[in-house]
Amino acid sequence: MVKTAAKTDSKTKSKKTTARDTVASAAEVPKPGYHWMNRSNQWDTRVKPGKHGLRLGDLNVGIYGEIPEQWQDQTRNPRGAIPRKGVPPLGYSIRDKADVWADSAADLYEEAIQRKWAPATDVPWGTVKPLSEPLERAICQVLTELCQYANCDVETISQWQHQMSYGYHEVKQYLATASFDAARMHEAFRKRALCNGGGLGLEGPGEVNRMILESRGGWSEAVTYLMLMRGTFTMTLLRYLEKFAYNDAEQSIYANALQAKARQMTYALEHLQYSIAHDEERKAIMATLLFIGDRIWEREMADHVLREALCIVFAGGLEKAPDQGYAIYQKMQRDFMRDYVGTCEWLGIKRDPAMLPEAMADYLEAS
Amino acid sequence: MEPVLDMQLDWMDQQGSWGAAAEPSKQGLTLADIQVGAYGDVPEESDNMTGRPRGAGARPESYRIGGYSVRSKHEIWLENASFLYEEALQRQWSSATDVPWDSIEPLPDDIEQAECQLATFLTEVEFVAGDVPARWISQTTPDYFEPRNVLLAQVMDEARHMDVFRKRALANGGGLMGATGGTAGVVGSIDLARDFTEMSSRLHISGEGAVLTIFRMGELMAYNEAEKAMYRLCAQDEARHVAFGVMHMRYMSETAPERREEIDCYLDEAERQILAGSQNPAGAQAESSESLAILLGGGKDQYDEGVNKLIAIRRRQLQEYQKRVRSAGFGERFDNGRSPIKEMLAASAA
Numbered sequence: 001m002v003k004t005a006a007k008t009d010s011k012t013k014s015k016k017t018t019a020r021d022t023v024a025s026a027a028e029v030p031k032p033g034y035h036w037m038n039r040s041n042q043w044d045t046r047v048k049p050g051k052h053g054l055r056l057g058d059l060n061v062g063i064y065g066e067i068p069e070q071w072q073d074q075t076r077n078p079r080g081a082i083p084r085k086g087v088p089p090l091g092y093s094i095r096d097k098a099d100v101w102a103d104s105a106a107d108l109y110e111e112a113i114q115r116k117w118a119p120a121t122d123v124p125w126g127t128v129k130p131l132s133e134p135l136e137r138a139i140c141q142v143l144t145e146l147c148q149y150a151n152c153d154v155e156t157i158s159q160w161q162h163q164m165s166y167g168y169h170e171v172k173q174y175l176a177t178a179s180f181d182a183a184r185m186h187e188a189f190r191k192r193a194l195c196n197g198g199g200l201g202l203e204g205p206g207e208v209n210r211m212i213l214e215s216r217g218g219w220s221e222a223v224t225y226l227m228l229m230r231g232t233f234t235m236t237l238l239r240y241l242e243k244f245a246y247n248d249a250e251q252s253i254y255a256n257a258l259q260a261k262a263r264q265m266t267y268a269l270e271h272l273q274y275s276i277a278h279d280e281e282r283k284a285i286m287a288t289l290l291f292i293g294d295r296i297w298e299r300e301m302a303d304h305v306l307r308e309a310l311c312i313v314f315a316g317g318l319e320k321a322p323d324q325g326y327a328i329y330q331k332m333q334r335d336f337m338r339d340y341v342g343t344c345e346w347l348g349i350k351r352d353p354a355m356l357p358e359a360m361a362d363y364l365e366a367s
Numbered sequence: 368m369e370p371v372l373d374m375q376l377d378w379m380d381q382q383g384s385w386g387a388a389a390e391p392s393k394q395g396l397t398l399a400d401i402q403v404g405a406y407g408d409v410p411e412e413s414d415n416m417t418g419r420p421r422g423a424g425a426r427p428e429s430y431r432i433g434g435y436s437v438r439s440k441h442e443i444w445l446e447n448a449s450f451l452y453e454e455a456l457q458r459q460w461s462s463a464t465d466v467p468w469d470s471i472e473p474l475p476d477d478i479e480q481a482e483c484q485l486a487t488f489l490t491e492v493e494f495v496a497g498d499v500p501a502r503w504i505s506q507t508t509p510d511y512f513e514p515r516n517v518l519l520a521q522v523m524d525e526a527r528h529m530d531v532f533r534k535r536a537l538a539n540g541g542g543l544m545g546a547t548g549g550t551a552g553v554v555g556s557i558d559l560a561r562d563f564t565e566m567s568s569r570l571h572i573s574g575e576g577a578v579l580t581i582f583r584m585g586e587l588m589a590y591n592e593a594e595k596a597m598y599r600l601c602a603q604d605e606a607r608h609v610a611f612g613v614m615h616m617r618y619m620s621e622t623a624p625e626r627r628e629e630i631d632c633y634l635d636e637a638e639r640q641i642l643a644g645s646q647n648p649a650g651a652q653a654e655s656s657e658s659l660a661i662l663l664g665g666g667k668d669q670y671d672e673g674v675n676k677l678i679a680i681r682r683r684q685l686q687e688y689q690k691r692v693r694s695a696g697f698g699e700r701f702d703n704g705r706s707p708i709k710e711m712l713a714a715s716a717a
């Protein structure tokens with residue numbers, strides 16, 4: 001038998017009756033009104049799985065795939081559902097498509113899920129063998145700074161994620177995988193540093209991390225610094241580390257990290273391109289941001305700690321680090337500058353070498 | 368002639384503690400395995416404002432990047448964070464390929480509508496559970512990266528839940544229905560918590576606890592293998608999130624007893640909301656409770672039978688909640704009359 005809720009006069013409710021209501025609520029179910037039935041903006045939707053299963057992007061059919069230029073709704077109304085009136089807003093600050101969107105977000109989300117890996121069991125830790133102390137120290141130093149890069153990814157993404165409105169849920173979902181990827185990288189780098197008789201190194205200077213985390217001008221600004229600038233460098237660095245890995249465990253870590261970073265770069269470039277295409281002034285803003293960022297970048301790259309550690313890693317030890325290792329280090333920096341400036345120009349942001357800091361301009365010229 | 372680098376190598380003397388040789392256990396090289404030497408020392412208070420990995424050498428000139436508000440261990444710590452994180456990694460699943468979508472067949476209109484309304488509601492609920500932990504992650508010092516990693520895994524889990532319920536709503540001739548607004552940011556809601564433990568008591572113990580019970584009863588309301596898989600896989604994730612809340616509250620209770628009264632107040636609030644609250648699918652909100660009753664009963668014409676099962680679910684929610692709170696170290700509230708849960712259980716049995 002269905003028990004129905006007793007009617008109460010809200011004006012005369014006392015604390016006591018509220019407590020009684022709480023108790024009664026365990027057993028009461030109001031008589032059904034079914035007022036929610038037959039209310040849908042679009043019924044008869046039948047999305048079928050394709051050969052890769054039922055993917056997030058497959059759901060973008062009919063009104064469910066209409067992604068508005070602006071999403072004024074500040075509640076958690078799922079896109080395509082009928083909003084409820086009178087719901088207090090949650091204060092989402094990112095409500096313009098141009099501030100967040102990338103067409104590939106749904107695919108990147110599904111790809112991230114498919115390419116799951118667990119450092120505990122997917123990295124062949126047994127292949128890590130003792131190395132000379134200077135080499136182990138250098139590897140641990142590089143890994144320590146990589147841990148900080150990953151930490152910066154985690155903190156930057158998670159401080160913006162909850163500010164993004166749900167009209168663009170595909171991006172939020174992709175970013176959930178991106179911050180999780182960063183946690184996994186942080187974990188894998190730390191594990192490698194602590195499993196071979198070494199330890200963590202000296203922390204990095206942190207000036208670029210501060211620049212990224214202090215991107216107050218919006219998510220696109222954070223993407224410019226975190227993904228376009230730092231991301232391009234991290235990808236270059238990981239490619240070199242993979243090439244100069246000392247065992248299968250390191251190779252596996254760097255290869256997996258590269259995959260995650262590649263997804264991040266895909267999102268970043270597509271988002272920045274979309275953002276610029278919808279507001280030409282953003283190109284000029286990005287140019288200004290990069291002009292400032294380049295100078296901070298150059299100062300951080302002048303730090304001798306990471307440079308020396310990489311020279312040792314690339315040379316296989318201390319002995320050949322100053323010449324052979326340094327030559328490879330310089331090649332890596334040239335590759336970075338080529339990719340970084342090339343990407344900026346692909347986005348339509350001209351980089352005049354004369355306006356670049358000297359060291360960056362030199363690497364670019366030699367690339 | 369190639370340039371030669373003048374190496375200083377002074378940094379080699381400023382690195383973290385040396386000689387760490389963590390070894391894999393039978394579950395691989397887990398986070399628990401790398402708690403070796405100084406690297407396993409988790410500070411009670413963290414003065415790390417530079418984002419330095421725990422145990423790394425500090426640079427006096429390094430920039431302060433962290434405006435971390437969570438810098439006391441008792442505010443976020445739990446003993447089994449490493450385990451929960453590793454389990455989250457091992458149990459990643461894909462809603463695209465691990466749910467047998469082809470098993471869905473057309474359903475009677477009332478059932479499909481109920482399924483879609485519930486899926487719309489659950490999508491909203493999962494939105495909360497993704498947004499809120501993300502906000503706390505960036506406010507937590509990296510010295511407590513283990514719990515932070517569990518929260519990052521949770522954000523990822525919730526993204527997947529959000530997506531699986533949206534997929535279900537759009538997969539069988541239905542669609543999304545009306546949003547309930549049940550997750551609005553009002554005082555006392557998960558969003559507006561000013562303290563991590565306050566948030567966790569609402570999100571993990573009360574909110575997700577209530578949802579976990581429903582997911583565990585998924586077999587009762589599933590009409591095909593896809594729905595069974597969906598609820599089972601979501602339940603697995605939710606159980607980890609709830610465990611986080613319980614273990615954190617236990618740690619807080621043991622290490623910061625001066626905060627027990629405050630935590631009891633959060634629980635008072637949670638209990639006022641646990642059934643009547645709009646974030647509980649089995650609660651008083653018509654959209655979700657009526658849909659559940661239709662699904663549990665087998666149609667609109669068997670609504671009463673569905674309601675009886677719904678009340679059984681509520682009972683189970685209360686029993687499980689009680690167990691969790693006892694396990695977290697706050698069981699006396701059920702014995703000293705502070706909590707209405709016993710009375711609620713009695714009322715629902717009548």
